[in-house]
Amino acid sequence: MDQGEFSSSLSSWKLELRFSLMTMDDIPQIAALEKMCFSMPWSERLFINELENNNSYFLTIKIRNELIGYAGFWLIVDEAHIVNLAVHPEFRRQGMGGMLLKNILDMAKQKGALKATLEVRETNTPANLLYERLGFVCVALRKGYYADTKEHAVIMWADL
Numbered sequence: 828m829d830q831g832e833f834s835s836s837l838s839s840w841k842l843e844l845r846f847s848l849m850t851m852d853d854i855p856q857i858a859a860l861e862k863m864c865f866s867m868p869w870s871e872r873l874f875i876n877e878l879e880n881n882n883s884y885f886l887t888i889k890i891r892n893e894l895i896g897y898a899g900f901w902l903i904v905d906e907a908h909i910v911n912l913a914v915h916p917e918f919r920r921q922g923m924g925g926m927l928l929k930n931i932l933d934m935a936k937q938k939g940a941l942k943a944t945l946e947v948r949e950t951n952t953p954a955n956l957l958y959e960r961l962g963f964v965c966v967a968l969r970k971g972y973y974a975d976t977k978e979h980a981v982i983m984w985a986d987l
């Protein structure tokens with residue numbers, strides 16, 4: 828599926844968006860998207876581990892069964908630790924990332940989280956702006972955190 832197929836009927840494909848919890852069947856598509864989006868992608872095995880972790884929650888967003896994004900968090904006591912968020916490059920800047928993040932934050936709140944935290948590369952402007960827009964504030968920098976580029980990690984928190 829490519830975005831061109833939808834460009835003439837933007838509102839109708841948005842009606843076809845479906846959020847659902849990640850299942851084993853999603854993992855090959857998630858791992859493929861992960862490779863597209865990150866310089867240090869998680870393997871399929873790591874996502875399978877998430878399905879086996881009772882404190883881990885992953886949501887997918889699909890159009891007609893095509894996975895176009897996913898996000899996940901770990902619930903640690905009353906904190907939601909956001910561990911992944913990605914949207915297929917062809918579907919960015921159309922609100923998907925924001926919707927995914929809002930959905931996982933709502934889910935975290937329902938499960939008792941009072942705060943949410945995440946780490947993001949300092950140079951990742953789209954993600955930094957998205958997180959700020961949804962109420963996250965930078966509280967610290969973890970210097971040289973990312974092994975591949977030695978970039979700093981921005982540590983952000985939000986009250987839920």
Ligand SMILES: CC(C)(COP(=O)(O)OP(=O)(O)OC[C@H]1O[C@@H](n2cnc3c(N)ncnc32)[C@H](O)[C@@H]1OP(=O)(O)O)[C@@H](O)C(=O)NCCC(=O)NCCS
Pocket residue numbers: 864865911912913914915918919920921922923924925926946947948951952953954956957958960
């Ligand atoms: C970060 C990411 C998930 C955003 O997804 P998205 O679907 O494009 O985000 P949205 O359309 O919901 O954007 C919401 C807001 O975030 C900000 N934003 C998102 N992408 C942006 C960009 N490229 N440039 C500037 N601001 C951007 C804007 O404020 C935007 O609102 P606007 O479009 O009304 O201006 C996506 O770029 C992605 O998958 N990146 C690669 C993976 C990644 O870096 N994940 C985060 C790891 S911490």
